[in-house]
Amino acid sequence: MNTLNDLLSKDPQRIWSASSSLKDIRDMSYLKELSAKTDEIERATKGIDLGGKLNPNSYHLEFALKKLNHVKNDLGCLCALYPDNMFFNPEKENDNNQVKITDTVTTDDKWVDYYLCECTHCHSKFKVEEREGHFTWWSWKKA
Ligand SMILES: [Zn+2]
Numbered sequence: 613m614n615t616l617n618d619l620l621s622k623d624p625q626r627i628w629s630a631s632s633s634l635k636d637i638r639d640m641s642y643l644k645e646l647s648a649k650t651d652e653i654e655r656a657t658k659g660i661d662l663g664g665k666l667n668p669n670s671y672h673l674e675f676a677l678k679k680l681n682h683v684k685n686d687l688g689c690l691c692a693l694y695p696d697n698m699f700f701n702p703e704k705e706n707d708n709n710q711v712k713i714t715d716t717v718t719t720d721d722k723w724v725d726y727y728l729c730e731c732t733h734c735h736s737k738f739k740v741e742e743r744e745g746h747f748t749w750w751s752w753k754k755a
Contacts, residue, residue, distance in 0.1 A: 616649055619676075620656045624669070628662050631672035634679060635697060638690065638710070647684035650677065666746045689734040694752035702727045702740045702750060711738070728755060 615637075618630035637643060654677060662669035675697050682693060691711070694700050705711045706729065714737075715728040727740040737755040742748065 616646055616653075619653045620649075622656060622660060624660060624662045627657055627660065628664075628669045628672060631669075631676040634676040635672070635699065636708075640683070643680070643683045647680040650680040650684050653677065653680070689731060689736065691731040691734060691736050691738070694738060694740075695754070698749035698751065700750055700752060701748075702729055702738075702742075702752075705729070 615630045618626040706713045711729040713729045717725045719725045724742045739755040741751045
């Protein structure tokens with residue numbers, strides 16, 4: 613498992629890259645296998661400065677650990693994690709068939725205000741606001 617080796621590598625670049633890619637991994641048997649090592653990963657990454665300025669790179673590691681704990685503890689559908697990560701683009705999730713966008717609401721000047729979508733696995737509904745800062749991000753809330 614390259615992801616595991618990267619997470620345990622103590623190399624900030626590899627940890628960051630593996631953490632970021634974990635966000636989109638949906639293969640449950642793979643996640644389950646990896647989640648058995650959550651404690652080990654937590655210990656190996658503790659105190660390592662991952663850098664990053666506007667948005668610290670540790671954000672991705674924290675989310676990766678949260679996801680692994682979610683899988684390890686059988687907390688159900690992965691869509692419950694959407695509110696914990698501001699980089700889940702609803703259009704991309706829609707294209708990957710993870711959610712279905714049921715409505716796109718725009719403001720008067722045609723910018724996206726929010727999306728309504730539904731998880732294709734458990735049918736939970738979300739309201740997703742699109743926001744611009746130094747980068748585009750999304751705020752997911754269970755609807
Ligand atoms: Zn779901």
